[in-house]
Amino acid sequence: MTTGGALLELDGVTVSLPVEGTMRPVLQDVSFAIRPGEALGLVGESGSGKSMTARTIDRLLPAGAAVAGRVRFDGRDVMTLSGADLKRFRGEVAMIFQDPRAHTNPVRRIGDFMTEALRTNSGVGIQEASRRAVALLKSVGIEDGERRLRQYPHELSGGLLQRVMIATALLTQPRLLLADEPTTALDVTTQADVLAILSDLRSELRLAMLFITHNLELAAAICDRTVVMYAGQVVEVRESNKLHDQPLHPYTAALAAARPNIDATSHRLTAIPGRPLSAFEAPQDACAFTARCPHVADICRRGRPALVELDGGLTRCVRASELFGKLKVPLNA
Amino acid sequence: MPEPVLQVENLRKEYGPLVAVDGVGFTVPEGGSLAIVGESGSGKTTVARLIVGLERATAGTIRACGRDRSAPARSTRERRLRGREVQIVFQDPYTSLDPRQTMEDAIDEVLRLHRGWPADKRKQRVRELSDLVGMDSRQTRALPRALSGGQRQRVAIARALAAEPQVLILDESVAALDVSIQAQVLNLLADIRDETSISFVLISHDLAVVRQLTDEIVVMWRGRVVERGETADVLDHPQNDYTKLLRSSVPRPGWKPKQRVSMATG
Numbered sequence: 001m002t003t004g005g006a007l008l009e010l011d012g013v014t015v016s017l018p019v020e021g022t023m024r025p026v027l028q029d030v031s032f033a034i035r036p037g038e039a040l041g042l043v044g045e046s047g048s049g050k051s052m053t054a055r056t057i058d059r060l061l062p063a064g065a066a067v068a069g070r071v072r073f074d075g076r077d078v079m080t081l082s083g084a085d086l087k088r089f090r091g092e093v094a095m096i097f098q099d100p101r102a103h104t105n106p107v108r109r110i111g112d113f114m115t116e117a118l119r120t121n122s123g124v125g126i127q128e129a130s131r132r133a134v135a136l137l138k139s140v141g142i143e144d145g146e147r148r149l150r151q152y153p154h155e156l157s158g159g160l161l162q163r164v165m166i167a168t169a170l171l172t173q174p175r176l177l178l179a180d181e182p183t184t185a186l187d188v189t190t191q192a193d194v195l196a197i198l199s200d201l202r203s204e205l206r207l208a209m210l211f212i213t214h215n216l217e218l219a220a221a222i223c224d225r226t227v228v229m230y231a232g233q234v235v236e237v238r239e240s241n242k243l244h245d246q247p248l249h250p251y252t253a254a255l256a257a258a259r260p261n262i263d264a265t266s267h268r269l270t271a272i273p274g275r276p277l278s279a280f281e282a283p284q285d286a287c288a289f290t291a292r293c294p295h296v297a298d299i300c301r302r303g304r305p306a307l308v309e310l311d312g313g314l315t316r317c318v319r320a321s322e323l324f325g326k327l328k329v330p331l332n333a
Numbered sequence: 334m335p336e337p338v339l340q341v342e343n344l345r346k347e348y349g350p351l352v353a354v355d356g357v358g359f360t361v362p363e364g365g366s367l368a369i370v371g372e373s374g375s376g377k378t379t380v381a382r383l384i385v386g387l388e389r390a391t392a393g394t395i396r397a398c399g400r401d402r403s404a405p406a407r408s409t410r411e412r413r414l415r416g417r418e419v420q421i422v423f424q425d426p427y428t429s430l431d432p433r434q435t436m437e438d439a440i441d442e443v444l445r446l447h448r449g450w451p452a453d454k455r456k457q458r459v460r461e462l463s464d465l466v467g468m469d470s471r472q473t474r475a476l477p478r479a480l481s482g483g484q485r486q487r488v489a490i491a492r493a494l495a496a497e498p499q500v501l502i503l504d505e506s507v508a509a510l511d512v513s514i515q516a517q518v519l520n521l522l523a524d525i526r527d528e529t530s531i532s533f534v535l536i537s538h539d540l541a542v543v544r545q546l547t548d549e550i551v552v553m554w555r556g557r558v559v560e561r562g563e564t565a566d567v568l569d570h571p572q573n574d575y576t577k578l579l580r581s582s583v584p585r586p587g588w589k590p591k592q593r594v595s596m597a598t599g
Contacts, residue, residue, distance in 0.1 A: 045511040046482070141592065158373075187372035187538060192582040195590035214512065221588040244586050258516035260545035262583055265565050268523060269545065271516035275481060292513075 006033035006072075007208050008057065008093075008176055013069035015056055023066060024280040026052045028232045030069070031307065034176065037206040041219030041226035041240060043255075047278035049232040050212045054178045057210070058095055059086065073176070087121050094169035098181035100161040104153040111149030114168045122172070129171075136167040140197050159190035166198065170205070177202075177209045184213070195222055216255055220244060228252045231288035232279025238313040245328060248315035250293045253327035287317065295323055336399055338363045338499050338532050339384070339419075344393035346379050353379045355556040357393075361500065361549075366526065366533040368543040368564060370579070371553035377536045380553075381504050384534070385421045386412075398499050417447045420493035424505035426485035430477045436463070436488045437473045443495040462491040466521060483514030490518070494525065504536045519545055540583055544568055552576045 015027040027049045034040045044050045055061055057071055059078065071078040073089065081089050097103050104113055115129035124132075134145035140163040142148055153161060162182060169177060179198075183191040199222065202209060213219050219226045220240040228236040228249065236249040247253040257270040274292045282288035286301040293300070297319060305318045317323070337360035346354040354376040361367045369377045382388040384395055386402060394403045398418045406412035423429045430439060437459055444455045463473045466487040477485055486506060493501055503522075507515045519542065525531060537543050543550060543564060550567050552560040552575065560573040571577045581591075 045513060188540075188582040189372060189578055191584075192590045193592050196592040199590060215584065216512070217586065218584040220586050221584040222590065241586065255512055258512050260516075260519065260541040262541040262544055262568065262585070265544055268520050269516040271520055272513035273517075275483060276511055276513060 005035060007036045007038075007074060008034040008210075009070075009072045010053075010057070011070045011072070013053075013056060013067070013071060015052060015061065015068075016066045017062060018064045026232055026279050027056065028279055028282070029307075030229075030232075030234050032227050032234060032237055034208050034210060036175070037202070037208055038225070039202065039209045039211060039223040041223035042210055042212045042229065043214065043216050043219045043226055044229035045214060045255075045276040047231070047276055048229040049279055050229050051180055052232075053229070054095065054180050054210065054212055058090065058093055058178060091117065091121060091172035092174050093176045093178060094172060094174035095178040095180065096162070096165050096169050096182045098184050100158065100165045101153060103165070104161070106153055108152075109149065110151050110153065110156070110164055113153075114149065114164065114171065117168075117172055132171060133167065136170055137164070139170075139201060140164075140167045141193070142167070159186050159194065162186060162194055163197065166194070166201075170201065170207075173205075175208060177207055178212075179209055180212045181214070182211075183218075184215075216243065216252075217259065228255070231277040231282040233282070233288055233316060234307060234314070235289070235316045236313065237307075237315075242311075242313070246311065246325065247327050248310050248313050248320055248324070249289075249317050250295050250323065250327060251289045254292070254294070256328075295319060295327075335363065337361055338365075338398060339534065340394075340396040341380070341384070342394045344380065344383060344395065345391045346376070346383060346388060347391045352556055354383070354390075357551075357553070357556075357558055359551050359558070359561070361532045361534060363499070364526070364530045364532060365549065366535065366547040368535045368537060368547040368550045369553060370537060370540065370543055370550060372538065372579075374555070375553040376556040377553050378504055381421060381502050381534070381536050384500075384502060385419055386415060413447065417496050418498055419500040419502065420496050420498040421502040421504060422486070422489045422493050422506040424508055426482050426489055426509065427477075429489050430485060430492075432477055435474050435476055436468065436480070436491070439488065439492050440495045443492055447496045458495070462495055465494070465525070466491045467517070481514075483510050483518065486510060486518060487521070490521070494531075498531065500532045500534060502534045502536070505538070506535075507542060508537065508539060515542075522546060540568060540580065552579070 011031050013027055013030040016023040016025045030053060042050045042053060067079060111130060114133045118124040118129040119126060130149060133149060137145035137148060142163060183194050186194060211219060211223050220243045223240050226238055226240045226243050227234055230251050236252050238248060244256055254272045258272055260269060272292050277288060285303055287305050290296050290300050299318050305316045307314045307316045310320050339361040342358045344354055344357040357380055359367060369380060371377045383390050389405055390403055402415055406415055440459045440462055441455050444450055444458055468487060472484060507518050510518060535547055547564045550564040551558050554575045560567060560576045571580050
C-alpha cells in the first residue's frame with residue numbers, strides 16, 4: 001500500500017482471541033491508512049470487526065490476544081509501545097464511545113472525570129486543567145462550563161454527556177480521534193448537533209478521525225473515505241461520495257439496497273439472505289460473502305480474494321472489474 | 334364507515350408534576366398502519382404502554398376492537414381478552430424473552446393461554462409461525478442465548494402473532510437489528526400485513542423505516558401531537574418546525590450536519 005505521509009497505518013493486521021481454549025480470528029489481514037486531518041469511515045454489521053479494529057489501534061485488546069501485522073502511528077510501531085510512550089500515544093489518540101454513561105463514573109463529578117488525564121499524565125495543576133476544560137466545553141456549545149464541572153453524569157442528558165466526552169477527548173490535544181458509534185444512542189436531531197460540533201472542531205484542529213458506524217449513509221455523509229468490513233476483513237475502501245453510486249464490492253451495494261429509502265415508498269426491500277458472518281465462521285478458501293452474494297460464481301470459491309485496486313478504491317472481490325458499474329441496485333427494485 | 338380497530342382520544346398521562354402525554358388522539362383502521370415518531374422524552378413509548386395496559390392513563394379514552402380499555406382490566410378473563418386483541422414487540426430482543434424457555438415453548442404458551450387448543454393443533458401452529466418468521470426446527474428448540482439478536486426479535490414477533498392480535502404495536506422493534514436483518518424483518522412484517530387484516534402501530538425514530546411500513550404518521554413533541562397526516566406526504570412536505578428539523582437531521586449522501594440554534598439543556 002502506498003501511504004506516504006499517513007498518520008495511522010494498518011498493514012496486514014490479523015487478531016485472534018482465545019475462546020474456550022482455541023484461538024479464534026476476529027480480524028483478518030486488515031489494512032488501511034488515515035492521513036492527517038482526514039475523516040475515515042469504518043462501516044460494518046455486528047461481528048464484522050469494526051470495534052475490534054479500534055481496540056487494536058488503541059492497544060485495548062483483552063489479555064491473550066494474538067496480533068500479527070503492523071500498526072504505525074506517525075511512523076512509530078504502536079504494538080511495541082510501553083510505559084510513558086504508551087501513555088503519550090493514548091494522549092495523541094483519543095477515543096469516544098457509543099454510550100457515554102457507561103464510560104463515566106456515576107459517583108464522580110464531571111470535572112474530576114474531565115481533568116483526570118491532564119492531572120495524572122501531564123502533571124497539569126487542577127486550576128489550569130479546569131480552566132482548559134471550561135474552554136473546551138465552550139467549544140462544544142456548553143456555555144456554563146464551571147457549573148457543569150460540579151455536576152454528576154446523571155444530571156446531564158445523553159446528548160450533553162456525549163459533548164462532554166468529546167471535550168474530554170480533546171483535552172489532551174490528540175491528533176487522531178477514534179469514534180465508536182458516537183451518535184448511535186442519540187436522537188437524530190441531537191446527532192446532527194454533535195456531528196456539526198465534531199466537524200467544526202476537526203477542521204479547526206486538523207484532527208483526523210476514524211468514525212465507526214453501522215450506518216452506511218452516515219459514514220458517506222461525514223467521512224472523506226469509507227472502509228467497509230465484513231467477517232473481520234476489509235472488503236472495500238472507497239471515496240465516500242462514490243460509495244452509493246459506484247460501489248466496488250457486492251456487499252457494499254447489498255447493504256445500501258437493504259436500507260429503506262426515506263424519499264420513496266416501496267413495498268419490499270432488497271434484503272440480503274442469511275445473516276452476517278463472524279470472522280471465525282468465514283471460509284478459509286473462498287470469499288467470505290459467497291453464501292449471501294447475488295453475483296457468486298465458481299471463481300469466488302477458488303481461494304480468498306486479495307484486496308485489489310479499482311477506480312481509485314480497493315475491493316476484495318475477484319469479479320470486481322467485471323461487475324464494475326453494474327452493482328448499484330435501482331431504488332425500489 | 335366501520336369502527337376503527339384502535340381509537341385513542343384526549344389521552345393524558347401525568348407522572349407527578351410531569352405531563353408525559355398531553356391530549357393525544359388518533360385512530361387506526363382495520364389493516365391500517367400508523368407511525369408515532371418523536372425524540373426521546375416525546376411520550377411516544379408512554380402512549381404504547383398505555384394502549385397495552387402497562388400504564389394507567391390519567392385521563393382520556395382508549396378503545397380497541399370496539400371495547401373500552403381506558404381503565405385496568407377487572408378480571409383475568411378481561412385481561413386475557415385484551416392481550417388477545419393488542420400485542421406488543423419491544424425494542425430489546427435480549428430482555429423480552431424468558432432465558433429458560435425455548436422458542437417452541439414460548440409460542441406454545443401463548444397458544445395455550447389465548448386459544449386453548451389441544452397439543453397436536455398447537456404443535457402444528459408453532460411450526461407454521463416458525464416458518465412465517467423464517468426459523469428452522471433446530472432454532473425453534475433453542476434457548477434465547479443460542480440465538481442472535483435478529484433471531485430473537487423474530488421469535489418475539491412470532492410469539493406476538495400467536496395470539497392472532499388485531500393490533501400489533503412495534504416499539505422500536507427493528508432499531509437494534511443489523512441492516513441486512515432489519516430488511517428481512519421489515520419484509521416479513523409487510524408480508525404479514527398482506528396476508529392478514531392485522532393493524533400496526535410503529536413507534537420509531539427512524540423515518541426511513543416509518544416510510545417503509547406505515548400509511549399514516551403522528552409526530553409527537555413534548556407529549557403533544559404537532560403534526561399528522563399520510564406518511565409520504567408529511568415526510569415529503571413537513572409543515573411543523575419540529576417535523577422539518579427531524580426530516581433535515583436524517584443523514585444522506587451530501588448531507589452536512591447543522592447545529593440547532595437553541596441548545597438542549599439538561
